[in-house]
Amino acid sequence: MKNYFSKNASILLITVGLMSCAQEQQRSKAESDVKAQTVSSIEKYQAYTQAYTSNTVLTQNHATGHVGDLFFTHWKDGGSTSLALDTEGDFSVSWEGGGYNYVGGPGWHSGKKNRVIGYRFNEDSGATYITLYGWGYDKNMPTSNPAHLVEYYILQRWTYDPSRDGSFGKTFVSNGVEYSTYRSLRTQQPSINSTSTFYQYWSKPSQQRELGQDYEINFADHVKAWADTGWIIPNMNNFDASDDPTYQVMAVEVFNPGKDGTASGRVWDASSQ
Structure with a gap:
């Protein structure tokens, strides 16, 4: 036996x-x-996408790609702005005053509904927005429907209040932070799919996040809050758009900055932590 x-x-x-x-x-x-x-x-x-295995500084008008395992975007329509990146998620944006728009930072080449984004900002000289930023796109929806392309912002710090241009959605709490949602319409403006008409979705906290602390953003809470008022994000994981993938990054945005400035921090995927 x-x-x-x-x-x-x-x-x-x-x-x-x-x-x-x-x-x-x-x-x-x-x-x-x-x-x-x-x-x-x-x-x-490939006209923009590059891969770096060590620290790099970007100064051109438009660049996307990877530094280590992280994706980055770097876009401006003029002026002088640089994005410094390393393979561990640390980054710094430096800008000069002028009449132009810039947005850039590290993250991922696609959005994920259940991603938890960890970040820390140590410096901010007055960026227009410090925000989780990304896009969704559905090539099968008619372009006459602005919902076919969505640019979204989960604000953490700001000097311009987007609620003055948007329609209010709802107030909700995520990670102990109270947010209010807004939606605005962009008509024939630059996007990841050439010049298009599209929606912007916003989540704005009741108070700005402090520098020098670690924070987490539960993206799923914001997707649900937007959906509660009928604001649905199209596909966030595709390469269908003409100019960029549907990325999701922790971004610094400045438009028409009145003076020189710098914002620096770090981003990581906190989903499994």
């Missing part, structure tokens, strides 16, 4: 081991396929 059990136990262990090995191989292959597909798809933006 003892020998019989040992023999069958051995067979069982071997079988389980083989199954685990096969499952691991399937999982590895699936991950490789996703990475290959991502690389192949993102090459569509």
Whole structure:
């Protein structure tokens, strides 16, 4: 009986081991396929997309790509602004005063509804917005419907109040912070899909976030709050738009800055922490 059990136990262990090995191989292959597909798809933006394995500084008008595992966007329509990045998520934006618009920062080449974003800002000389920022796009919706393309902001610090230009949605609490939502319409303005008419969704906290502290943004709470008033974000994980993927980044935005300034911080994915 003892020998019989040992023999069958051995067979069982071997079988389980083989199954685990096969499952691991399937999982590895699936991950490789996703990475290959991502690389192949993102090459569509090869005019801008670059990959860096060490610290870098961007000064051109438009650049997207990766520094280490993090995606970045860097866009301006004039003026002088630079974005410094490292592979660990630290970044710094420096700008000169002038009549132009800039937005940039690190994050991910796609948005995820359940992502928890960790960040810390140590310096802010008066950026227009410090915000979680991203896009959703549905190429199958008619372009006459502004909801086919959505630019979203979850503000953390600001010098311009977007609520003056938007329609109020609702007030809700996420991570102990009270936010109010707004929606505004952009008519024939620059976007990730050329010049388009689209919606902007906003979440604005009742108080600005302090510098020098670690914070988390539960993105799903904001998606739900927007949806509660009928403001749905289209697909946040595609390469269908003409100019950029549907990225999600912790961004610094300045428009028509009156003087030179700097904002610096760090971003990370806190979903599994």
